[in-house]
Amino acid sequence: MFYIYCPYCEEHREEEEFHASGEAHIPRPSDPDNCTDAEWGEYLFFRTNPRGLHHELWVHGIGCRKFFNITRDTVSYEIKETYKIGAKPQFTHAEEKV
Amino acid sequence: MFDVNKSMQTVQMNLIPNDVSVRAETPLHHVDLATIATQGAQDRNIKIQELALLDHLVLRGHADNAALTTGIQSVMGVSLPINLQSVEKEGQVIRWISPDEWLITTPHGTGFALEQQLRNAISTHCAVVNVSGGQTVITVEGAGTEEMLRKCTPYDIHISNMPVGKVVTSLFGKAQAVIRRTGEQQFEVVIRRSFSDYCWLWLQDSCREFGFTVKL
Numbered sequence A: 001m002f003y004i005y006c007p008y009c010e011e012h013r014e015e016e017e018f019h020a021s022g023e024a025h026i027p028r029p030s031d032p033d034n035c036t037d038a039e040w041g042e043y044l045f046f047r048t049n050p051r052g053l054h055h056e057l058w059v060h061g062i063g064c065r066k067f068f069n070i071t072r073d074t075v076s077y078e079i080k081e082t083y084k085i086g087a088k089p090q091f092t093h094a095e096e097k098v
Numbered sequence B: 001m002f003d004v005n006k007s008m009q010t011v012q013m014n015l016i017p018n019d020v021s022v023r024a025e026t027p028l029h030h031v032d033l034a035t036i037a038t039q040g041a042q043d044r045n046i047k048i049q050e051l052a053l054l055d056h057l058v059l060r061g062h063a064d065n066a067a068l069t070t071g072i073q074s075v076m077g078v079s080l081p082i083n084l085q086s087v088e089k090e091g092q093v094i095r096w097i098s099p100d101e102w103l104i105t106t107p108h109g110t111g112f113a114l115e116q117q118l119r120n121a122i123s124t125h126c127a128v129v130n131v132s133g134g135q136t137v138i139t140v141e142g143a144g145t146e147e148m149l150r151k152c153t154p155y156d157i158h159i160s161n162m163p164v165g166k167v168v169t170s171l172f173g174k175a176q177a178v179i180r181r182t183g184e185q186q187f188e189v190v191i192r193r194s195f196s197d198y199c200w201l202w203l204q205d206s207c208r209e210f211g212f213t214v215k216l
């Protein structure tokens, strides 16, 4: 068991109160009607599976019930940072655009 | 155009029946606390009491909106609490739930009047929803209460981390509960109706080594 910092409650809370909700920073296409099937499929189904830094959406489900983001290292499981929805991550790959 | 104020004034309806022939049952009705209160020793350290049939209102809005905070201040005479804080005045309690959500409890029968006052006093976009039927409040107090509650939640309820007045939504067993410290050995737990039996059994089990008395 470990603690995760909730940026909305502004304190560390037990992991059991949280739930992971997949990859973060996936923008919905602004014009869905004019997307190709490939573009829409990419948005709906395709996710990255990086070795190393990964930006993830989490929810403090048994707590304030807010969604927020976590930058996590998928090799060491180390949580680099947690940040509110709408904020930019501090930790990114050089080639990453978030 | 959508008029927030107009629509708020047209949807006011008392969700709690005034009709006394309608029997109100708390989420712990089936437990029959009245009978349990008469059984066993009456001098146990831990005292459990259900604050039955309080009126519960959920308030949603933006904490940084002055119209919301001044509206609350004018109606309830207290400031809207910030992160993990609660305020209490004359039987009314406001608990912070999330950055845009608070849980207000007020004595039985006063919820609708409070709801109307809040709607009239808050001149900005907000929501006030009566959730009285969905949950209930249990208080636990007496020597050993903190030690007993450690078996119920993973949250660190030591007084250095959770002083009097602090409120957290966390786990109670495997269910969700809103836990507030009201004294050094005094806590209040808000549980949901659908989990009330589970929470009650869990609480009873946690109290086994200390012994408990039910207060009415």
Ligand SMILES: [Zn+2]
Residues within 6 Å of the ligand: A006, A007, A008, A009, A010, A060, A063, A064, A065, A066
């Ligand atoms: Zn939180």
